[in-house]
Structures are given as structure tokens and as C-alpha cells.
Amino acid sequence: MTKTPQTEISPSSRVFAALKDLDVRHEIIECNPELSDTRVFCEHYGYSLEQSVNVIVAVGKSEPRQFVACVLLATSRLDINHCVRQRMGVRRASFASPEETQRMTGMEIGGVTALGLPQSLPLWVDHRVMEPEFIILGGGSRSIKLKISPDFFQRIDNVTIVEGLASIPG
Helix, strand or coil: CCCCCHHHCCHHHHHHHHHHHHCEEEEECCCCHHHHHHHHHHHCCCCCCHHHEEEEEEECCCCEEEEEEEECCCCCECCHHHHCCCHCCCCCCCCHHHHHHHHHHCCCCCHHEEEEEEECCCEEEEEEHCCCCCEEEEHHHHHHHEEEEEHHHHHHHCEEEEEEEEEEEC
């Protein structure tokens, strides 16, 4: 039996397989893909930004290029110039382009999630994400969100909880 390469498996299928493997309770929230951006989603569907998270792919600008998926509350900002750059050990880091994000994750911006990512992609989670009772995050496509306890991050091998990965704007 030949194994299907990860790139040929739909992102949502990888997400649901990861949820099953982790045996974690979750709620699937279907959404209009046009309303998938976090702020718009929260306003339209009545969820709090304080419980919503974004998954942002960052890239180190040195060769060989390094990528990392960063998870942070929607009310915070990724500290790309200090924390991310220093943890990567590079002189310059930036946000990955939408094309790079899709190539690395197989997911579109607005649907990127922390589940079903390639094992080779480190996953850094801002410590504040672990505080709410539940979080809302992408489901692998722009038409699905997940309501889930942040405790699931502790079950993923390549996750690092990072103090100060993001900051709350004053």
C-alpha cells in the first residue's frame, strides 16, 4: 500500500485526523469563508477576540530559511523583531507571505490552524493562549473554526510554550 503524500491530503482531513489522534474534545463551527478573518468572524458569530487565536507563520531571512508557526491571542501582536528572531537565531525575521504560508501548511490565511501541520514545522504557542477555558482557532480551511481547550497543545510533540512570544498592545 502506498502512502499518500501529506500535500495530497486536504488540510481539513489532516486537522480531523490530528483531532482524532489527540482524542481531544472540540466543537466544529462552520462559517462563511468570506467571514473567516478573525475580527470579522468574532463580530459576526459572537465570539470574543480574547478567546480567539491566530496562527502566523514566521520566516528567518538567513539561508537556509527557517519557518515556525506561532500561535497567539487575537488581541496580541507577534514579537517578530525580538522574541521570534532571537529564538530562531537569525539576524532578520518576518511574517511569511500568504504563498509561503500555504506552501508550508497547505492552508490559506484565515484557515491556518495548529493541527495537521508538518512535523518539521516547529509550533510556538504564546503563554497567554493557555489561559482561557477554550479558544477559537482555524480548522484548516476558511469555512471551519474549532472551539477547543488550549490544553491540547500539551499533547503535540513539536509544541513549545513561549513566554513573551506576543505582546498585548497598550
